[in-house]
Amino acid sequence: MTVHLSILLALPAVGGLVGAVAGGRAARWPALLGSFLALAYSIVAIVRFKSGGGLQFVTDQDWISALGVHFKVGLDGLNILLVLLTTVTFSATTLWAALREDYERPGLFFFWFGLTQSAVLLALTAQDLLLFVLAFDLMLVPVLFLTGIWGGPERVRAITKLFIYTLVGSLLMLAAAIATAVMSQGDSTLSFAFSDLAVRIPETLGSGTQDWIFLFFAAAFLVKMPAFPLQGWMPDGYGNMPLPVLAVFSGVLSKVAAYGFIRVLLPLFPDAAQHFQTLFLLLALASILYGSAMAFTTTQTRLVLGYSSIAQLGFIVLGIFSLRNEGVQGALLQSVNHGLVVVPAFFVVALLSARAGGSEDLRDMGGIAFRAPVLAALFLVVALATLAMPGSSNFAGEFLILLGVFKAKVTIAILASFGVAMASVYSLRLFIRTVHNRVGPKVQSRELSVADGLVLVPLILAILALALYPQFGLSRSEASVKRAVSAGVVK
Numbered sequence: 001m002t003v004h005l006s007i008l009l010a011l012p013a014v015g016g017l018v019g020a021v022a023g024g025r026a027a028r029w030p031a032l033l034g035s036f037l038a039l040a041y042s043i044v045a046i047v048r049f050k051s052g053g054g055l056q057f058v059t060d061q062d063w064i065s066a067l068g069v070h071f072k073v074g075l076d077g078l079n080i081l082l083v084l085l086t087t088v089t090f091s092a093t094t095l096w097a098a099l100r101e102d103y104e105r106p107g108l109f110f111f112w113f114g115l116t117q118s119a120v121l122l123a124l125t126a127q128d129l130l131l132f133v134l135a136f137d138l139m140l141v142p143v144l145f146l147t148g149i150w151g152g153p154e155r156v157r158a159i160t161k162l163f164i165y166t167l168v169g170s171l172l173m174l175a176a177a178i179a180t181a182v183m184s185q186g187d188s189t190l191s192f193a194f195s196d197l198a199v200r201i202p203e204t205l206g207s208g209t210q211d212w213i214f215l216f217f218a219a220a221f222l223v224k225m226p227a228f229p230l231q232g233w234m235p236d237g238y239g240n241m242p243l244p245v246l247a248v249f250s251g252v253l254s255k256v257a258a259y260g261f262i263r264v265l266l267p268l269f270p271d272a273a274q275h276f277q278t279l280f281l282l283l284a285l286a287s288i289l290y291g292s293a294m295a296f297t298t299t300q301t302r303l304v305l306g307y308s309s310i311a312q313l314g315f316i317v318l319g320i321f322s323l324r325n326e327g328v329q330g331a332l333l334q335s336v337n338h339g340l341v342v343v344p345a346f347f348v349v350a351l352l353s354a355r356a357g358g359s360e361d362l363r364d365m366g367g368i369a370f371r372a373p374v375l376a377a378l379f380l381v382v383a384l385a386t387l388a389m390p391g392s393s394n395f396a397g398e399f400l401i402l403l404g405v406f407k408a409k410v411t412i413a414i415l416a417s418f419g420v421a422m423a424s425v426y427s428l429r430l431f432i433r434t435v436h437n438r439v440g441p442k443v444q445s446r447e448l449s450v451a452d453g454l455v456l457v458p459l460i461l462a463i464l465a466l467a468l469y470p471q472f473g474l475s476r477s478e479a480s481v482k483r484a485v486s487a488g489v490v491k
Contacts, residue, residue, distance in 0.1 A: 322404035382460070382463070
């Protein structure tokens with residue numbers, strides 16, 4: 001079977017569109033089918049993928065020939081695992097949404113949801129800089145509509161903040177992309193292809209030019225994650241997004257921003273990466289400490305997971321800017337790990353909220369462990385993975401990240417290690433307060449349903465599988481990571 005990435009990219013959006021045309025309760029089934037077919041297609045791709053073989057399954061067509069823009073997509077070790085993560089988590093989340101019956105205008109909901117998945121897949125597979133920028137911005141548009149229509153009571157304020165923050169970042173990134181292609185053109189034809197830019201930039205762009213372009217891209221990536229100090233939109237955004245949307249935003253969309261550092265900035269602007277290494281290591285450290293501290297002070301379960309995500313993304317940025325093979329490989333693995341962990345964590349939050357009279361406050365939960373042991377046990381696996389317990393899926397990723405940072409900046413690595421200890425505080429606090437202790441005043445203790453198990457159990461099995469065999473990810477990413485970080489950064 002030949003793998004055509006155009007089919008993979010189109011399946012979720014087409015499923016959502018068919019669902020929108022069908023309308024009503026029938027809308028969920030075409031959307032679900034499109035997402036599941038994309039999952040099956042990504043599994044075929046990863047089975048046929050040759051580790052260390054460079055860019056594979058390439059589609060390269062002229063798109064806007066006058067501007068040198070190509071519709072060029074492909075898979076390599078930098079994106080193959082993130083593509084699989086995207087299809088796995090979107091399939092689970094689409095199933096979760098499909099099993100619910102409280103969405104008004106479900107056809108429109110599943111259309112925007114499917115379009116989000118297709119945009120994420122396009123951003124991850126794009127091998128043309130302008131195509132990447134457009135997909136990076138496109139994946140946010142459906143989130144704004146999903147939050148604005150189906151979000152919480154403060155949704156207008158939430159999408160206003162998110163729009164303003166990301167608009168500024170998007171404009172900076174677009175300006176940087178155009179400047180990169182135009183200023184590196186020289187006597188050649190205009191091109192946005194990553195392969196062409198990697199050759200041209202060292203010959204045509206001075207260090208000062210590379211520095212400001214690097215910072216423009218970095219600002220856009222840090223906003224989307226979010227990372228300290230550009231996280232101002234996060235409390236309102238996370239507090240008002242519909243939970244299925246929030247799960248994939250935290251689990252997948254934020255990882256596209258981290259991926260942008262590895263795909264765009266390290267190989268294209270290695271001198272700037274070295275120049276700003278200490279700055280970004282300090283920003284990553286600030287994200288770890290800030291996110292961890294806020295996670296164990298708030299009582300809102302959504303925000304516990306939101307601030308913990310800031311801390312985890314801080315670890316990912318830390319690994320990237322270690323500028324060491326181990327650190328970057330650990331950052332990629334941790335991106336997959338965190339996505340697999342945070343998505344079921346949001347599912348559990350929804351289930352606990354339903355048992356606490358609709359409240360998402362820690363103080364209204366508790367006391368269901370003995371009457372819902374299966375739910376509690378599944379949540380325990382998620383909580384232990386979040387705190388990177390040895391033997392969990394997150395342990396290998398954080399170990400590699402810290403290994404890389406210890407080789408680069410020992411002091412920062414030691415300080416970052418405190419973030420591992422802080423993770424145990426907020427993870428265990430979340431688990432104990434929501435499952436054990438006294439029974440909350442409005443809590444109805446009941447076990448996990450079969451429908452909920454269909455969503456949760458496969459994700460838990462994926463977490464356990466990656467914990468037992470992290471080499472599944474490491475072997476597929478190793479060669480591409482070495483190529484990305486050896487472009488003048490390290491040898």
